Amino acid sequence: MKKKLVLIGNGMAGIWCIEQLLKLNPNQYDITVFGEEPHPNYNRILLSKVLAGDSDMNDIILNSWEWYRENNITLHTGHCVRKVDTEQKTVTSDGDITVSYDELIFATGSLPIMLPLPGADKEGVIAFRDIKDCEAMLAAAKEYKKAIVIGGGLLGLEAARGLLNLNMEVSVVHLAPYLMERQLDATASRMLQQELENQGMKFLMEKNSAEILGDKRVSGLRFTDDTEVEGSLIVMAVGIRPNVQLGRESGLEVNRGIIVNDYLETSIPNVYAVGECAEHRGIAYGLVAPLYEQGNILAKKLAGVEGEGYQGSVVSTKLKVSGVDVFSAGEFMDGPDTRSVRVQDDFEGVYKKVVIRDGKVIGSVLFGDTSDGSRIFSMIRKGEDVTGKEKEVLLGESAGGAKSGAELIAAMADDEIVCGCNGVSKGAIVSAIKEKGCASVSDVKACTKASGSCGGCKPLVEDVLTYVLGADGVQAGAEGMCGCTKLGREEVVEAIRTMKLTTTKEVMNVLEWENEEGCSKCRPALNYYLGMVWPEEHEDERESRFVNERNHANIQKDGTYSVVPRIYGGVTTPSDLKKIADVAVKYNVPMVKFTGGQRLDLLGVTKEDLPKVWADLDMPSGYAYGKALRTVKTCVGSTFCRFGTQDSIQMGIDLEKKFERLNTPAKVKLAVSGCPRNCAESGIKDLGVVAIDGGWELYAGGNGGTKLRAGDLLCKVKTSEDVLEWTGAYLQYYRETGNYGERTSEWVERLGLATIQQALEKKEDRLALVGRIDKTLGLMKDPWKEIIETGKLSSTFEPLATL
Numbered sequence: 001m002k003k004k005l006v007l008i009g010n011g012m013a014g015i016w017c018i019e020q021l022l023k024l025n026p027n028q029y030d031i032t033v034f035g036e037e038p039h040p041n042y043n044r045i046l047l048s049k050v051l052a053g054d055s056d057m058n059d060i061i062l063n064s065w066e067w068y069r070e071n072n073i074t075l076h077t078g079h080c081v082r083k084v085d086t087e088q089k090t091v092t093s094d095g096d097i098t099v100s101y102d103e104l105i106f107a108t109g110s111l112p113i114m115l116p117l118p119g120a121d122k123e124g125v126i127a128f129r130d131i132k133d134c135e136a137m138l139a140a141a142k143e144y145k146k147a148i149v150i151g152g153g154l155l156g157l158e159a160a161r162g163l164l165n166l167n168m169e170v171s172v173v174h175l176a177p178y179l180m181e182r183q184l185d186a187t188a189s190r191m192l193q194q195e196l197e198n199q200g201m202k203f204l205m206e207k208n209s210a211e212i213l214g215d216k217r218v219s220g221l222r223f224t225d226d227t228e229v230e231g232s233l234i235v236m237a238v239g240i241r242p243n244v245q246l247g248r249e250s251g252l253e254v255n256r257g258i259i260v261n262d263y264l265e266t267s268i269p270n271v272y273a274v275g276e277c278a279e280h281r282g283i284a285y286g287l288v289a290p291l292y293e294q295g296n297i298l299a300k301k302l303a304g305v306e307g308e309g310y311q312g313s314v315v316s317t318k319l320k321v322s323g324v325d326v327f328s329a330g331e332f333m334d335g336p337d338t339r340s341v342r343v344q345d346d347f348e349g350v351y352k353k354v355v356i357r358d359g360k361v362i363g364s365v366l367f368g369d370t371s372d373g374s375r376i377f378s379m380i381r382k383g384e385d386v387t388g389k390e391k392e393v394l395l396g397e398s399a400g401g402a403k404s405g406a407e408l409i410a411a412m413a414d415d416e417i418v419c420g421c422n423g424v425s426k427g428a429i430v431s432a433i434k435e436k437g438c439a440s441v442s443d444v445k446a447c448t449k450a451s452g453s454c455g456g457c458k459p460l461v462e463d464v465l466t467y468v469l470g471a472d473g474v475q476a477g478a479e480g481m482c483g484c485t486k487l488g489r490e491e492v493v494e495a496i497r498t499m500k501l502t503t504t505k506e507v508m509n510v511l512e513w514e515n516e517e518g519c520s521k522c523r524p525a526l527n528y529y530l531g532m533v534w535p536e537e538h539e540d541e542r543e544s545r546f547v548n549e550r551n552h553a554n555i556q557k558d559g560t561y562s563v564v565p566r567i568y569g570g571v572t573t574p575s576d577l578k579k580i581a582d583v584a585v586k587y588n589v590p591m592v593k594f595t596g597g598q599r600l601d602l603l604g605v606t607k608e609d610l611p612k613v614w615a616d617l618d619m620p621s622g623y624a625y626g627k628a629l630r631t632v633k634t635c636v637g638s639t640f641c642r643f644g645t646q647d648s649i650q651m652g653i654d655l656e657k658k659f660e661r662l663n664t665p666a667k668v669k670l671a672v673s674g675c676p677r678n679c680a681e682s683g684i685k686d687l688g689v690v691a692i693d694g695g696w697e698l699y700a701g702g703n704g705g706t707k708l709r710a711g712d713l714l715c716k717v718k719t720s721e722d723v724l725e726w727t728g729a730y731l732q733y734y735r736e737t738g739n740y741g742e743r744t745s746e747w748v749e750r751l752g753l754a755t756i757q758q759a760l761e762k763k764e765d766r767l768a769l770v771g772r773i774d775k776t777l778g779l780m781k782d783p784w785k786e787i788i789e790t791g792k793l794s795s796t797f798e799p800l801a802t803l
């Protein structure tokens with residue numbers, strides 16, 4: 001009989017520990033998890049990015065429902081454990097589920113501190129701790145203009161930045177004379193405040209809140225000095241306290257947190273605590289890196305693997321606000337027994353400080369340039385003696401003597417964590433490089449998630465790459481979008497979102513493009529990303545498009561063009577055929593050809609005749625020239641074919657009518673087959689739909705071009721409505737995460753099918769994606785018609801620099 005392990009708290013620390021335990025011994029325990037929130041385990045850190053609009057709720061799920069099932073874990077979400085009987089060894093939830101345990105883990109996290117002010121129970125007063133709070137802020141921003149954030153710490157500032165991105169006016173109320181006083185000294189803090197003021201944040205410093213004003217909903221905040229500030233939303237971010245009530249009621253020894261020894265054991269046998277709820281040697285941590293370290297130790301303990309106990313952690317933090325680089329680690333304040341090295345450059349807005357005691361670096365604050373953060377943090381953790389080369393710590397290798405990043409990596413143990421946010425060790429990155437061929441930071445991110453959250457570990461990931469591949473083997477350039485910038489797609493799209501950039505010129509100016517005109521690689525890509533992020537605000541920049549897209553027709557070898565009108569699902573009518581024939585005769589079209597996508601191509605039309613041909617055809621553009629939805633190929637299906645199980649023709653027509661005109665990172669071809677005989681070649685399409693008994697199968701990432709690839713089975717669904725919903729969600733997810741120019745075949749390989757399935761698996765996530773694609777589709781106009789109606793012919797056909 002397996003022993004029973006029960007985990008209270010379905011959050012980051014507890015599930016991390018379970019994951020490590022399963023790696024050590026997958027079959028040792030029957031595992032039951034209780035989680036008060038209704039979600040599977042998600043990355044709480046990334047809530048700031050969800051609020052700031054850089055990530056989606058579905059991007060932040062760490063363990064899908066499927067993961068729990070695959071690992072035979074019984075999961076009770078929406079169940080808060082109310083009682084633990086340590087004599088009988090049982091736990092009981094508020095939903096009256098009682099489970100017995102052999103070993104029990106408390107991982108109940110923290111609770112946000114809510115100031116007990118008069119009026120604190122009014123509508124619109126919230127914390128920032130979970131998905132629910134994040135949703136409340138997103139909803140409030142749609143209705144109200146002004147927000148107040150109480151607390152100028154990490155959380156408060158990240159909340160404030162997110163609310164600014166949601167177009168709210170934000171006032172940050174802070175008790176202390178300077179911001180983030182728990183992480184920064186006065187100089188760095190003043191520089192930070194100035195930078196955030198430049199971004200539009202307002203600060204009310206040294207203000208003590210007295211009362212929350214308003215009727216049912218909050219309307220403002222009054223301070224003890226009788227001044228007031230207006231706001232219809234108040235976010236309290238004044239710190240957290242370990243969630244220990246259940247532990248205390250269960251008889252565990254509790255101080256600020258649940259007291260644990262070096263093996264995470266509490267005062268009662270077989271009961272452990274891990275994460276923010278635990279207090280080890282007097283410290284309850286509030287960052288993930290130490291919680292992961294604790295989880296590793298507890299997993300070993302539960303698996304019966306001997307090892308050194310937990311010795312406590314030195315922590316580092318990085319503020320996740322775009323455009324502001326702030327890093328802090330260890331003991332950063334000067335004391336009577338410390339000396340420090342500082343560099344301050346007011347012109348560049350850079351401030352760096354390292355604090356040294358007895359020849360060892362014990363803390364650091366960096367502002368404006370945090371590239372040395374990981375290297376310095378590594379020195380702090382190692383307690384390296386830098387006597388005689390104190391200055392080199394800050395001035396780096398240029399001053400001579402200091403160790404290079406790769407040398408520091410060589411000295412790291414394999415299980416040492418490189419990416420604190422995602423718990424990725426040096427060993428995991430090294431094996432991703434050696435075994436999976438990762439050669440750039442973005443490859444490592446895609447394989448391991450390292451550097452995907454706060455980004456603070458990026459320099460360290462680069463050092464690991466250099467250590468394994470040598471400086472020449474690292475594809476640093478692969479990261480940049482093109483030669484005009486070192487920024488990669490993700491950073492550029494993030495900046496477009498957070499800084500609300502709406503034109504390519506603006507992007508190039510603000511992000512300091514090295515070539516201010518851009519190039520043929522970045523200009524069309526930026527135009528696409530801008531349109532994807534801001535479908536309403538961004539005006540399509542024709543001059544940034546490739547020649548075929550500018551002219552809405554494919555240029556041929558001899559300089560003439562081909563015209564392909566839309567023929568939905570490959571089904572036409574005698575009158576349309578007649579029209580096409582008449583046009584072909586009238587304009588002396590030298591060739592009319594059936595395309596592979598089941599439509600008719602009028603080849604050899606002169607540039608001058610194009611608009612007249614479109615006008616006479618009076619049919620929608622088939623977009624045969626664009627990075628857009630091309631065709632939906634269909635077979636005859638159940639209407640005519642004796643093998644057909646579903647109406648593939650109608651399904652194809654419905655899909656094409658719904659998604660025509662959609663701009664995508666690269667061309668997209670669809671097909672619908674009426675049975676698995678696959679006459680429409682659904683297996684080699686960007687999305688292939690195949691009818692089966694009682695439903696449909698959807699295949700993703702197929703390609704019949706240069707790199708032949710069979711599509712992967714994405715899902716099975718029952719109805720035609722399901723097919724439309726999944727297709728919409730799939731195409732939008734591709735639009736949002738695909739690199740410009742990347743076909744779905746490459747995209748599926750890069751992201752992995754599982755990531756895509758996870759992103760689309762929940763109905764609410766699919767509907768959110770469908771909502772966004774519908775918004776874009778609602779704004780699309782037929783380009784041929786538009787040109788004919790607006791008479792913009794001449795400008796469209798002016799000679800343009802070739803792209």
Ligand SMILES: Cc1cc2nc3c(=O)[nH]c(=O)nc-3n(C[C@H](O)[C@H](O)[C@H](O)COP(=O)(O)OP(=O)(O)OC[C@H]3O[C@@H](n4cnc5c(N)ncnc54)[C@H](O)[C@@H]3O)c2cc1C
Binds near residue numbers: 045128
């Ligand atoms: C917006 C935000 C941004 C952050 N950014 C960073 C960052 O950049 N870097 C960093 O290192 N850290 C960051 N943190 C902190 C980090 O998220 C936490 O340190 C981490 O999530 C703590 O993990 P935990 O498992 O201990 O607690 P949690 O993740 O809070 O998990 C505890 C879970 O237990 C559940 N629970 C509690 N009591 C019960 C019960 N009785 N029964 C059942 N379930 C229960 C709770 O509902 C919760 O889901 C951030 C936090 C927030 C809120």
Ligand SMILES: NC(=O)c1ccc[n+]([C@@H]2O[C@H](COP(=O)([O-])OP(=O)(O)OC[C@H]3O[C@@H](n4cnc5c(N)ncnc54)[C@H](O)[C@@H]3O)[C@@H](O)[C@H]2O)c1
Binds near residue numbers: 181287
């Ligand atoms: N980037 C990151 O690493 C990150 C981001 C968000 C949250 N977190 C973690 O989440 C937890 C919560 O963050 P936090 O910022 O709330 O905690 P915190 O304790 O770091 O900061 C709270 C801030 O609120 C201020 N404050 C306290 N009482 C106040 C009052 N009455 N009025 C105005 N200001 C007041 C304090 O001076 C302090 O600066 C922390 O553990 C933090 O480390 C980390």
Ligand code: SF4
Binds near residue numbers: 648676678
């Ligand atoms: S895929 Fe099936 S239904 Fe369609 S034509 Fe072929 S055999 Fe007939």
Ligand code: FES
Binds near residue numbers: 421450452453456
């Ligand atoms: S440490 Fe935050 S992403 Fe790696």
